[in-house]
Amino acid sequence: MKDIVSKQGLSDKFHIESSATHTDEIWNGVGSPVYPPARAKLREHGIGTDDNDLGVSQKRARLTSRADYDRFDFIIGMDSANIRDLNRIFGGDPDKKIFRMLDFTDRDGDVADPWYTGNFDATWRDCSDGCHGLFRQIMVSPEFSEVLADDNDDNNDEYGDGTGDLGLIHDDFPRG
Numbered sequence: 001m002k003d004i005v006s007k008q009g010l011s012d013k014f015h016i017e018s019s020a021t022h023t024d025e026i027w028n029g030v031g032s033p034v035y036p037p038a039r040a041k042l043r044e045h046g047i048g049t050d051d052n053d054l055g056v057s058q059k060r061a062r063l064t065s066r067a068d069y070d071r072f073d074f075i076i077g078m079d080s081a082n083i084r085d086l087n088r089i090f091g092g093d094p095d096k097k098i099f100r101m102l103d104f105t106d107r108d109g110d111v112a113d114p115w116y117t118g119n120f121d122a123t124w125r126d127c128s129d130g131c132h133g134l135f136r137q138i139m140v141s142p143e144f145s146e147v148l149a150d151d152n153d154d155n156n157d158e159y160g161d162g163t164g165d166l167g168l169i170h171d172d173f174p175r176g
Contacts, residue, residue: 001131002054003047008135013148019064021077021085031061041120045128064089069097073144074134076101078127079110102126104133 005014025032033039034048034056042048048056068075069090075098077083086098101111111130112122138144 001134003045003052004131004135006052006054010148015072017062017068017072018059019068020061021064021082021089023063025061026063033061034059037114037120038123041124045124066090069095073097074099074138076130076134079113099134101130101134103130104137105129 001014001016002011005011005016020026020031034042039048039056042056046052047054064086066089075086075090077086077098078101080100083098083100087093090098100109102109105126107126107129111126112119114120114123117123139148
């Protein structure tokens with residue numbers, strides 16, 4: 001998601017984090033780094049490289065906290081078990097912020113878990129499609145597109161005409 005947002009020049013408009021729903025990735029109070037095969041798949045797609053690190057080299061797992069519910073507009077789980085855990089951690093989802101990653105695609109179900117399948121290509125496809133779908137939904141949502149277009153106090157955009165049009169082609173942004 002950070003790569004998609006970065007390629008649109010909108011990194012300063014988004015706050016994107018990843019967190020775990022279990023302590024499996026937190027050892028002795030220290031989060032584990034990005035799993036080496038996952039890191040290799042990211043590099044294959046130009047993410048986590050010297051030119052495009054996006055925080056991959058410093059990433060350490062952290063545990064989702066109850067406070068995260070108020071900090072984020074969207075909370076995405078990879079599978080049904082994550083959704084169940086997120087609802088437990090947050091005590092429900094009164095603001096309808098919790099989604100499965102594939103909710104933003106034309107497919108239903110859970111993201112392929114490479115820990116069990118060994119298929120990092122399927123996981124990449126699921127996550128990439130889900131992130132692109134989420135980005136598209138954010139960009140076409142009046143609630144968020146107005147916030148994204150509000151660059152300064154006089155409500156001018158990059159074209160100076162006050163329309164809030166950032167010049168993005170919502171259904172034709174770069175694919176990772």
